[in-house]
Amino acid sequence: MELIDDTELHIKILYKTLPMKPYISFLAITLSLLAFSCKSTNKVSNLDKDEIRFSLKKGSCFGNCPIYNMTIDQSGYATFEGEANTDKLGVYGKQIKKDQFNALEKAFFESNFESFPELFESQILDLPTVTIGFHDGVVFREVSGKEDRPEQVLQLQFLLEKIADSGEWTLLQSAEEIDFTKKPEVVNIYDQVIIEPLPGTHIAKWIKSMDKYGVRLMKKIAPTLNLYLITYDSVTITHDDFINVLKRDENIKTAEFNKKTSKRGR
Numbered sequence: 331m332e333l334i335d336d337t338e339l340h341i342k343i344l345y346k347t348l349p350m351k352p353y354i355s356f357l358a359i360t361l362s363l364l365a366f367s368c369k370s371t372n373k374v375s376n377l378d379k380d381e382i383r384f385s386l387k388k389g390s391c392f393g394n395c396p397i398y399n400m401t402i403d404q405s406g407y408a409t410f411e412g413e414a415n416t417d418k419l420g421v422y423g424k425q426i427k428k429d430q431f432n433a434l435e436k437a438f439f440e441s442n443f444e445s446f447p448e449l450f451e452s453q454i455l456d457l458p459t460v461t462i463g464f465h466d467g468v469v470f471r472e473v474s475g476k477e478d479r480p481e482q483v484l485q486l487q488f489l490l491e492k493i494a495d496s497g498e499w500t501l502l503q504s505a506e507e508i509d510f511t512k513k514p515e516v517v518n519i520y521d522q523v524i525i526e527p528l529p530g531t532h533i534a535k536w537i538k539s540m541d542k543y544g545v546r547l548m549k550k551i552a553p554t555l556n557l558y559l560i561t562y563d564s565v566t567i568t569h570d571d572f573i574n575v576l577k578r579d580e581n582i583k584t585a586e587f588n589k590k591t592s593k594r595g596r
Contacts, residue, residue, distance in 0.1 A: 379470040384434055385463035386490040390414070392589065395458040400494045404465075406431040410499060411508075420508060422499035430493065437489055438464045441482040443473070450475030450483075453551050455524065455589065462486055520569040522561050522588035523576065524551065531581045533558060543567055543575070559588060 384402040388395065396416040402408045406426050412418040443464050454476060462483065463472040473483060527533060537547050537560070544563025551557035562572055569587070576585035 380465070382463060382470055383431075383465050384438070384490060385461070385472070386487065386494060387459075387461040387463075389459040389461075391458040392456045392586070397458075398494065400490065401463075402426060402431070402434070402493070408493060409502075410494060412505075418499060419505040420501060421503035423502050424499050426493060434489055437486060439466070441486060443486070444471065446473045446480070446483060448473060450479045452476035452478055454555065454557075455551065460487055462490065518587040518589055520587055521564045522548065522559060523573065524586055524588055525558050525560060525576060525582050526556055526584040527558070527581055528583050529556070536581055543572060 381403050382401050383404050383406075386400045388398055390397050394415045396412075397414040398410060398412040398416050398418070400408060400410045406428065408424050408426050410418055410422040412420060412422070444466065448471070450473075452475060457476040459474055459476055461472050461474040463470060475483070527536060533547065537545055540562075544566055546561050548559040548561055551559060564572075567575070573585060573587065576582050579585075
């Protein structure tokens with residue numbers, strides 16, 4: 331931690347000029363303030379897992395989903411790191427109330443959190459991944475998923491979101507001071523397209539009609555959704571031209587490139 335405005339020098343001078351008893355009091359106050367400052371500016375990503383009691387991470391989607399990471403440490407101090415689509419961009423902190431902390435503990439223990447799988451599978455790409463973490467006093471574990479999760483998990487998410495969305499947060503580090511260059515970004519997979527045919531469209535016949543573009547069906551996104559992942563011959567037609575063909579197709583309601591997350595370069 332770096333001290334600014336020659337604070338360290340000023341403290342040393344004061345130590346030499348103060349009598350012993352005031353010196354001891356001043357030293358205690360100084361150390362307390364420095365400890366608080368270090369804790370307040372500690373980013374979520376820097377916390378050790380043994381320091382975390384609860385956590386909530388919300389990832390990106392194809393739209394404007396809020397992207398943030400919130401942790402609550404063993405003392406009840408909450409840290410919120412907002413990356414995008416939230417009114418708290420940057421790093422914020424606050425001490426949550428004891429009754430809130432106790433209510434969270436009770437809810438997590440009663441949910442039998444350790445019995446949930448680490449990942450609830452989903453075939454829906456256009457939804458954010460939500461990850462909930464809990465340290466039960468022995469080990470810290472996380473549970474991730476999208477739409478298809480048990481009611482108990484959704485309730486835990488709701489309790490954590492209430493804290494994340496509540497007021498009284500203090501800005502610790504502005505978004506301009508944070509280096510997001512190592513954060514994942516969403517990039518297009520140009521040879522794969524997600525299509526939503528209009529109701530009544532026979533997908534096999536439509537694929538056959540697009541044979542000149544080398545269209546092939548890769549998979550249906552989910553059994554209950556009218557969404558399909560297709561690929562095509564990118565040598566025959568450019569990705570821009572192909573997406574325009576799909577958008578003009580009277581059988582297709584929506585079409586967009588498939589996406590993946592990729593690490594940003596420096």
